[in-house]
Amino acid sequence: MFILKNSSSISQVARLRSPKFRQTGSNCTLSFWYYNYGHSVGAAEMQLLVDGLRSPTVLWRAYYNEGNQWLNAVIQLGRLPRPFQLSLDKISLGFYDGVSAIDDITFENCALPPPALSCEGPSRFWCRGTKACIDSLLVCDLVDNCGDGSDEDNCNPDLQCNFENGLCNWEQDVGDDLDWIRIQGPTPTVNTGPLKDHTTGTARGHYLYMESSEPHQFQDKAILLSPLFNPTGNRTCIFRFHYHMFGKQVYKLSVFQRTVSNTKGWLLWYKFGNQGNRWIRQTLYISSFKPFQILVKGVVGDGFTGDIGLDDMSFLGCTLYN
Numbered sequence: 001m002f003i004l005k006n007s008s009s010i011s012q013v014a015r016l017r018s019p020k021f022r023q024t025g026s027n028c029t030l031s032f033w034y035y036n037y038g039h040s041v042g043a044a045e046m047q048l049l050v051d052g053l054r055s056p057t058v059l060w061r062a063y064y065n066e067g068n069q070w071l072n073a074v075i076q077l078g079r080l081p082r083p084f085q086l087s088l089d090k091i092s093l094g095f096y097d098g099v100s101a102i103d104d105i106t107f108e109n110c111a112l113p114p115p116a117l118s119c120e121g122p123s124r125f126w127c128r129g130t131k132a133c134i135d136s137l138l139v140c141d142l143v144d145n146c147g148d149g150s151d152e153d154n155c156n157p158d159l160q161c162n163f164e165n166g167l168c169n170w171e172q173d174v175g176d177d178l179d180w181i182r183i184q185g186p187t188p189t190v191n192t193g194p195l196k197d198h199t200t201g202t203a204r205g206h207y208l209y210m211e212s213s214e215p216h217q218f219q220d221k222a223i224l225l226s227p228l229f230n231p232t233g234n235r236t237c238i239f240r241f242h243y244h245m246f247g248k249q250v251y252k253l254s255v256f257q258r259t260v261s262n263t264k265g266w267l268l269w270y271k272f273g274n275q276g277n278r279w280i281r282q283t284l285y286i287s288s289f290k291p292f293q294i295l296v297k298g299v300v301g302d303g304f305t306g307d308i309g310l311d312d313m314s315f316l317g318c319t320l321y322n
Contacts, residue, residue: 012091013089013090013091014089014090014100015087015088015089015090016087016088016102017085017086017087017088018085018086018087019085020083020084020085021080021083021084021085022083023080023081023082023083023112023147024077024078024079024080024107024110025079025109025110025111025112025113025145025147026078026079026143026144026145027078027109027110028076028077028078028079028080028107028108028109028110029074029075029076029077029107029108029109029110030059030074030075030077030086030105030106030107030108031072031073031074031075031104031105031106031108032072032073032102032103032104032105032106033070033071033072033073033102033103033104034062034070034071034073034100034101034102034103035069035070035071035099035100035101035102035103036062036064036065036066036071036098036100037065037066037067037068037069037098037099037100038065038098038099039065039098040098041064041065041098041099041100042090042091042098042100043061043062043063043064043090043091044061044062044088044089044090044091044100045058045060045061045062045088045089045091046058046059046060046061046073046075046086046087046088046089047059047086047087047088047089048077048080048084048085048086048196048201048202049084049085049086049087050080050082050083050084050202051082051083051084052082053202053204055203055204056087056203057185057195057196057201057202057203057204058185058186058195058196058203059075059077059086059195059196060073060075060195063190065098070103074278076277076278076279077110077201078143078198078201078279079143079144079145079201080201081144088102112130112132112146112147113127113130113132113133113134113145113146113147114132115130115131115132116131116132116133118133119133122136123135123136123137124136125138125139125146125151127146127147127148127150127151128146128148128150128153129146129147129148129150130146130147130148130150132146132147134146134151137238137240137283137316138151139151139152139155139316140152140155140156140159140160140314140316141160141240141312141314141316142160142162142199142312142314143199143312155314158227158320159314159315159316159318159320160312160313160314160315161312161313161314162197162199162205162206162311162312163182163197163199163206163207163208163310163311164199164205164206166182167182167208167224169226169227169320170224170225170226170227170313171224171225172223172224172225173223173224173225173295175223175262176221176222176223176297177216177220177221177222177300178210178211178216178220178221178222178300179222180208180209180210180222180224180298180310181208181209181210181211182206182207182208183206183207183208183209184197184203184204184205184206185203186203187209187211187307187309188211188213189211189212189213189247189304189305189307191247191248191305192212192246192247192248192249192250192304192305192306192307193209193244193246193247193307193308193309194207194209194244194246194277194279194309195277197311198242198244198279198311198312199311199312207244207309207310207311208224208309208310208311209244209307209308209309209310210222210298210300210307210308210309211307212247212249212250212251212300212301212303212304212305212306212307212308213304214304216300217300218251218300218301218302219251219299219300220299220300221297221298221299221300222297222298222300223295223296223297223298224295224296224297224310225293225294225295226293226294226295226296227293227320227321228291228292228293228320228321229288229291229292229293229294229315229318229319229320229321230291230318230319230320230321231288231289231290231291231292232286232287232288232289232317232318233289235287235317236285236286236287236317237285237286237287237288237315237316237317237318238283238284238285238286238315238316238317238318239255239283239284239286239294239313239314239315239318240281240282240283240284240312240313240314240315240316241281241282241296241310241311241312241313241314242279242280242281242282242310242311242312242313243271243275243279243280243282243308243309243310244275244277244278244279244280244308244309244310244311245271245273245274245275245280245308245309246274246275246276246277246278246307247274247301247305247306247307248274248303248305248306249301249302249303249304249305249306250273250274250275250301250305250306250307250308251272251273251299251300251301251302251306252270252271252272252298252299252301253270253271253296253297253298253299253308254267254269254270254271254296254297254299255267255268255269255270255284255294255295255296255297256268256294256295256297257286257288257292257293257294257295258292258293258295259288259290259291259292259293261293264295265293265295268284268286268294269282269284279309279311286318291321296310296313298310
Protein backbone atom coordinates (compact mmCIF):
# COMPACT_ATOMS: atom_id res chain seq x y z
CA MET A 1 0.00 0.00 0.00
CA PHE A 2 1.51 3.34 -0.95
CA ILE A 3 0.43 6.99 -0.90
CA LEU A 4 0.50 9.50 -3.76
CA LYS A 5 -0.61 13.12 -3.51
CA ASN A 6 -4.08 13.66 -4.99
CA SER A 7 -4.91 17.28 -4.12
CA SER A 8 -3.26 20.68 -4.07
CA SER A 9 -4.26 21.34 -0.46
CA ILE A 10 -1.31 22.40 1.73
CA SER A 11 -2.19 20.11 4.66
CA GLN A 12 -3.35 16.59 3.85
CA VAL A 13 -4.06 13.46 5.88
CA ALA A 14 -4.34 9.92 4.48
CA ARG A 15 -5.87 7.39 6.88
CA LEU A 16 -5.86 3.58 6.77
CA ARG A 17 -8.03 1.74 9.33
CA SER A 18 -7.71 -1.90 10.38
CA PRO A 19 -10.68 -4.19 11.00
CA LYS A 20 -11.86 -4.34 14.61
CA PHE A 21 -10.13 -6.95 16.80
CA ARG A 22 -11.78 -8.46 19.90
CA GLN A 23 -8.80 -8.75 22.28
CA THR A 24 -5.12 -9.75 22.54
CA GLY A 25 -3.01 -11.92 24.84
CA SER A 26 -0.24 -10.51 27.02
CA ASN A 27 2.64 -11.21 24.59
CA CYS A 28 1.04 -9.70 21.47
CA THR A 29 3.22 -7.75 19.03
CA LEU A 30 2.50 -6.04 15.71
CA SER A 31 5.18 -5.65 13.04
CA PHE A 32 5.24 -4.09 9.58
CA TRP A 33 7.64 -2.74 6.95
CA TYR A 34 7.42 0.93 6.01
CA TYR A 35 8.97 3.28 3.46
CA ASN A 36 9.15 7.08 4.00
CA TYR A 37 11.29 8.78 1.35
CA GLY A 38 11.37 12.28 -0.15
CA HIS A 39 12.40 15.86 0.65
CA SER A 40 9.13 16.84 2.34
CA VAL A 41 7.63 13.40 2.80
CA GLY A 42 6.04 14.35 6.16
CA ALA A 43 5.16 12.32 9.24
CA ALA A 44 3.35 9.01 9.73
CA GLU A 45 1.66 7.74 12.89
CA MET A 46 0.09 4.47 14.06
CA GLN A 47 -2.70 4.93 16.64
CA LEU A 48 -4.57 2.50 18.87
CA LEU A 49 -8.34 3.10 19.16
CA VAL A 50 -9.86 1.16 22.08
CA ASP A 51 -13.63 0.86 22.57
CA GLY A 52 -14.76 3.08 25.44
CA LEU A 53 -11.68 5.33 25.40
CA ARG A 54 -12.09 8.76 23.83
CA SER A 55 -8.44 9.52 23.19
CA PRO A 56 -6.30 7.42 20.82
CA THR A 57 -2.92 6.05 21.93
CA VAL A 58 0.07 6.72 19.68
CA LEU A 59 1.95 3.44 19.12
CA TRP A 60 4.55 4.48 16.54
CA ARG A 61 5.77 7.58 14.70
CA ALA A 62 8.01 8.34 11.72
CA TYR A 63 8.82 12.04 11.54
CA TYR A 64 10.89 12.58 8.42
CA ASN A 65 12.63 11.25 5.33
CA GLU A 66 14.28 7.95 6.32
CA GLY A 67 16.06 7.23 3.07
CA ASN A 68 15.39 5.10 0.00
CA GLN A 69 14.88 1.88 1.99
CA TRP A 70 12.28 -0.35 3.63
CA LEU A 71 12.48 -0.32 7.46
CA ASN A 72 10.94 -2.69 9.99
CA ALA A 73 8.77 -1.48 12.88
CA VAL A 74 7.83 -3.71 15.83
CA ILE A 75 5.12 -2.51 18.23
CA GLN A 76 4.33 -4.09 21.59
CA LEU A 77 0.55 -4.32 22.03
CA GLY A 78 0.41 -6.56 25.12
CA ARG A 79 -2.86 -7.54 26.76
CA LEU A 80 -5.80 -5.55 25.36
CA PRO A 81 -9.02 -6.95 26.90
CA ARG A 82 -11.41 -4.69 24.95
CA PRO A 83 -12.18 -4.47 21.21
CA PHE A 84 -9.82 -2.16 19.33
CA GLN A 85 -8.79 -0.86 15.91
CA LEU A 86 -5.52 0.45 14.51
CA SER A 87 -5.31 3.64 12.47
CA LEU A 88 -2.34 4.53 10.26
CA ASP A 89 -2.29 8.28 9.58
CA LYS A 90 -0.01 9.94 7.01
CA ILE A 91 0.31 13.71 7.38
CA SER A 92 1.69 15.91 4.59
CA LEU A 93 2.51 19.57 5.23
CA GLY A 94 3.43 21.83 2.35
CA PHE A 95 4.00 20.55 -1.17
CA TYR A 96 4.20 16.79 -0.99
CA ASP A 97 7.40 15.40 -2.43
CA GLY A 98 7.97 11.76 -1.69
CA VAL A 99 6.47 8.33 -1.32
CA SER A 100 5.16 6.59 1.82
CA ALA A 101 4.33 2.89 1.82
CA ILE A 102 3.50 0.04 4.19
CA ASP A 103 3.69 -3.73 3.68
CA ASP A 104 3.69 -7.11 5.45
CA ILE A 105 1.62 -6.25 8.53
CA THR A 106 1.93 -9.17 10.97
CA PHE A 107 0.46 -9.97 14.40
CA GLU A 108 2.43 -12.44 16.55
CA ASN A 109 1.73 -14.25 19.86
CA CYS A 110 -1.64 -12.49 20.15
CA ALA A 111 -3.82 -15.47 21.12
CA LEU A 112 -4.81 -16.21 24.71
CA PRO A 113 -3.22 -19.36 26.18
CA PRO A 114 -5.17 -22.49 25.10
CA PRO A 115 -7.29 -24.50 27.56
CA ALA A 116 -5.67 -27.55 29.17
CA LEU A 117 -7.21 -30.83 30.32
CA SER A 118 -5.03 -30.85 33.45
CA CYS A 119 -2.62 -28.52 35.22
CA GLU A 120 -0.48 -30.15 37.91
CA GLY A 121 2.56 -29.17 39.93
CA PRO A 122 3.55 -26.26 42.19
CA SER A 123 5.01 -24.29 39.27
CA ARG A 124 1.69 -24.21 37.35
CA PHE A 125 -1.56 -22.26 37.77
CA TRP A 126 -4.90 -23.37 36.28
CA CYS A 127 -6.97 -20.42 35.08
CA ARG A 128 -10.50 -20.56 36.41
CA GLY A 129 -12.51 -19.49 33.35
CA THR A 130 -10.33 -20.10 30.31
CA LYS A 131 -8.85 -23.35 31.79
CA ALA A 132 -5.41 -22.34 30.51
CA CYS A 133 -2.39 -23.70 32.37
CA ILE A 134 0.19 -20.95 33.00
CA ASP A 135 3.46 -20.56 34.91
CA SER A 136 2.82 -19.72 38.57
CA LEU A 137 5.42 -16.92 38.29
CA LEU A 138 2.75 -15.06 36.28
CA VAL A 139 0.30 -15.03 39.21
CA CYS A 140 -0.35 -11.63 40.88
CA ASP A 141 2.04 -9.79 38.54
CA LEU A 142 -0.56 -7.13 37.48
CA VAL A 143 -0.91 -8.73 34.02
CA ASP A 144 -4.02 -10.71 33.00
CA ASN A 145 -2.15 -13.68 31.54
CA CYS A 146 -5.14 -16.07 31.82
CA GLY A 147 -7.49 -13.88 29.80
CA ASP A 148 -10.19 -14.12 32.48
CA GLY A 149 -8.39 -12.23 35.27
CA SER A 150 -8.27 -15.26 37.59
CA ASP A 151 -4.46 -15.10 37.92
CA GLU A 152 -4.90 -11.60 39.38
CA ASP A 153 -7.66 -12.49 41.87
CA ASN A 154 -7.06 -12.53 45.65
CA CYS A 155 -3.69 -10.76 45.40
CA ASN A 156 -2.29 -8.72 48.28
CA PRO A 157 -2.42 -5.05 47.12
CA ASP A 158 0.46 -4.21 49.48
CA LEU A 159 2.75 -6.44 47.39
CA GLN A 160 2.09 -4.83 43.99
CA CYS A 161 1.97 -1.39 42.37
CA ASN A 162 0.88 -0.33 38.87
CA PHE A 163 1.17 3.41 39.72
CA GLU A 164 -2.43 4.09 38.66
CA ASN A 165 -3.13 5.67 42.07
CA GLY A 166 0.28 7.00 43.10
CA LEU A 167 3.40 5.26 44.42
CA CYS A 168 1.51 2.76 46.65
CA ASN A 169 3.93 1.90 49.51
CA TRP A 170 7.09 2.74 47.53
CA GLU A 171 8.94 5.96 48.37
CA GLN A 172 11.32 8.39 46.71
CA ASP A 173 14.81 8.41 48.27
CA VAL A 174 15.58 11.83 49.78
CA GLY A 175 19.33 11.39 49.32
CA ASP A 176 19.39 11.10 45.50
CA ASP A 177 19.59 13.82 42.81
CA LEU A 178 16.11 13.66 41.23
CA ASP A 179 12.73 11.94 41.66
CA TRP A 180 10.93 9.38 39.53
CA ILE A 181 7.96 11.13 37.85
CA ARG A 182 4.47 9.62 37.52
CA ILE A 183 3.07 10.22 34.04
CA GLN A 184 0.50 9.19 31.41
CA GLY A 185 1.24 8.84 27.69
CA PRO A 186 4.58 9.76 26.10
CA THR A 187 7.43 11.46 27.95
CA PRO A 188 8.04 15.12 26.91
CA THR A 189 11.13 14.34 24.79
CA VAL A 190 10.88 12.82 21.29
CA ASN A 191 12.69 9.52 20.52
CA THR A 192 13.07 8.43 24.13
CA GLY A 193 10.88 6.96 26.87
CA PRO A 194 7.58 5.04 26.56
CA LEU A 195 4.57 6.16 24.51
CA LYS A 196 2.17 4.30 26.86
CA ASP A 197 2.14 2.43 30.16
CA HIS A 198 2.50 -1.34 30.56
CA THR A 199 -0.60 -2.02 32.70
CA THR A 200 -3.28 -0.83 30.26
CA GLY A 201 -1.20 -0.59 27.07
CA THR A 202 -2.78 2.83 26.44
CA ALA A 203 -1.99 6.51 27.00
CA ARG A 204 -4.60 6.47 29.79
CA GLY A 205 -2.46 4.34 32.12
CA HIS A 206 0.25 5.62 34.47
CA TYR A 207 3.90 4.66 34.93
CA LEU A 208 7.06 6.13 36.45
CA TYR A 209 9.90 7.62 34.44
CA MET A 210 13.24 9.29 35.03
CA GLU A 211 13.71 12.52 33.05
CA SER A 212 17.18 12.86 31.51
CA SER A 213 16.86 16.38 30.06
CA GLU A 214 18.45 19.50 31.57
CA PRO A 215 18.92 20.60 34.31
CA HIS A 216 19.78 16.97 35.12
CA GLN A 217 23.39 16.02 34.51
CA PHE A 218 25.34 12.91 33.55
CA GLN A 219 25.27 10.29 36.35
CA ASP A 220 22.58 12.03 38.42
CA LYS A 221 20.60 9.33 40.28
CA ALA A 222 16.88 8.68 40.92
CA ILE A 223 16.23 6.01 43.59
CA LEU A 224 12.92 4.35 44.46
CA LEU A 225 12.60 2.52 47.81
CA SER A 226 10.36 -0.49 48.45
CA PRO A 227 8.63 -1.11 51.79
CA LEU A 228 10.48 -3.29 54.32
CA PHE A 229 10.10 -7.07 54.08
CA ASN A 230 10.45 -9.88 56.61
CA PRO A 231 13.40 -12.29 56.31
CA THR A 232 12.70 -15.02 53.77
CA GLY A 233 14.50 -17.69 55.81
CA ASN A 234 15.02 -20.76 53.63
CA ARG A 235 12.35 -19.63 51.15
CA THR A 236 12.69 -17.27 48.19
CA CYS A 237 10.92 -13.97 47.63
CA ILE A 238 10.30 -13.10 43.97
CA PHE A 239 10.37 -9.51 42.64
CA ARG A 240 8.83 -8.83 39.20
CA PHE A 241 8.90 -5.49 37.38
CA HIS A 242 8.72 -4.03 33.88
CA TYR A 243 11.28 -1.52 32.61
CA HIS A 244 11.58 0.64 29.49
CA MET A 245 15.01 1.85 28.31
CA PHE A 246 14.65 3.52 24.90
CA GLY A 247 16.87 6.31 23.55
CA LYS A 248 20.37 6.78 22.18
CA GLN A 249 21.62 8.21 25.49
CA VAL A 250 19.96 5.83 27.96
CA TYR A 251 22.53 4.99 30.62
CA LYS A 252 21.82 2.58 33.50
CA LEU A 253 19.08 0.94 35.59
CA SER A 254 19.96 -1.25 38.58
CA VAL A 255 18.31 -3.01 41.53
CA PHE A 256 19.90 -3.31 44.99
CA GLN A 257 18.98 -5.14 48.20
CA ARG A 258 19.87 -3.82 51.63
CA THR A 259 19.40 -4.93 55.24
CA VAL A 260 20.70 -1.74 56.90
CA SER A 261 19.00 1.64 56.30
CA ASN A 262 20.93 4.50 54.65
CA THR A 263 23.35 2.11 52.94
CA LYS A 264 23.71 1.36 49.24
CA GLY A 265 23.18 -2.38 49.73
CA TRP A 266 24.41 -4.95 47.21
CA LEU A 267 23.70 -5.24 43.51
CA LEU A 268 21.07 -7.78 42.38
CA TRP A 269 20.72 -6.77 38.71
CA TYR A 270 21.59 -4.03 36.23
CA LYS A 271 21.09 -3.09 32.58
CA PHE A 272 23.03 -0.60 30.42
CA GLY A 273 22.02 1.35 27.33
CA ASN A 274 19.21 1.41 24.77
CA GLN A 275 17.01 -1.73 24.93
CA GLY A 276 14.51 -0.66 22.24
CA ASN A 277 11.06 0.90 22.39
CA ARG A 278 9.37 -1.80 24.48
CA TRP A 279 8.51 -2.77 28.03
CA ILE A 280 10.69 -5.66 29.26
CA ARG A 281 9.79 -7.97 32.14
CA GLN A 282 12.45 -8.83 34.74
CA THR A 283 12.19 -11.44 37.53
CA LEU A 284 14.59 -11.46 40.51
CA TYR A 285 14.89 -14.09 43.25
CA ILE A 286 15.65 -12.69 46.70
CA SER A 287 16.71 -14.43 49.90
CA SER A 288 17.64 -12.86 53.24
CA PHE A 289 17.96 -13.89 56.88
CA LYS A 290 17.36 -10.28 57.96
CA PRO A 291 14.58 -7.77 57.21
CA PHE A 292 15.37 -6.19 53.85
CA GLN A 293 14.46 -3.46 51.39
CA ILE A 294 14.75 -3.16 47.58
CA LEU A 295 16.20 -0.08 45.84
CA VAL A 296 15.60 0.66 42.15
CA LYS A 297 18.14 3.16 40.81
CA GLY A 298 18.12 4.98 37.47
CA VAL A 299 21.19 6.91 36.32
CA VAL A 300 21.06 9.80 33.84
CA GLY A 301 23.08 9.49 30.61
CA ASP A 302 25.01 12.18 28.75
CA GLY A 303 22.07 13.65 26.82
CA PHE A 304 18.33 14.29 26.73
CA THR A 305 17.34 11.04 24.94
CA GLY A 306 17.91 8.91 28.05
CA ASP A 307 14.48 8.54 29.71
CA ILE A 308 13.88 5.31 31.68
CA GLY A 309 10.42 3.92 32.59
CA LEU A 310 9.15 1.58 35.37
CA ASP A 311 5.76 -0.11 35.74
CA ASP A 312 3.90 -3.09 37.25
CA MET A 313 6.17 -3.91 40.21
CA SER A 314 5.10 -6.90 42.31
CA PHE A 315 6.35 -9.39 44.91
CA LEU A 316 5.45 -13.07 45.26
CA GLY A 317 6.12 -15.20 48.35
CA CYS A 318 7.16 -12.16 50.41
CA THR A 319 5.66 -10.66 53.60
CA LEU A 320 5.80 -7.07 54.78
CA TYR A 321 7.81 -6.25 57.93
CA ASN A 322 5.65 -4.97 60.79
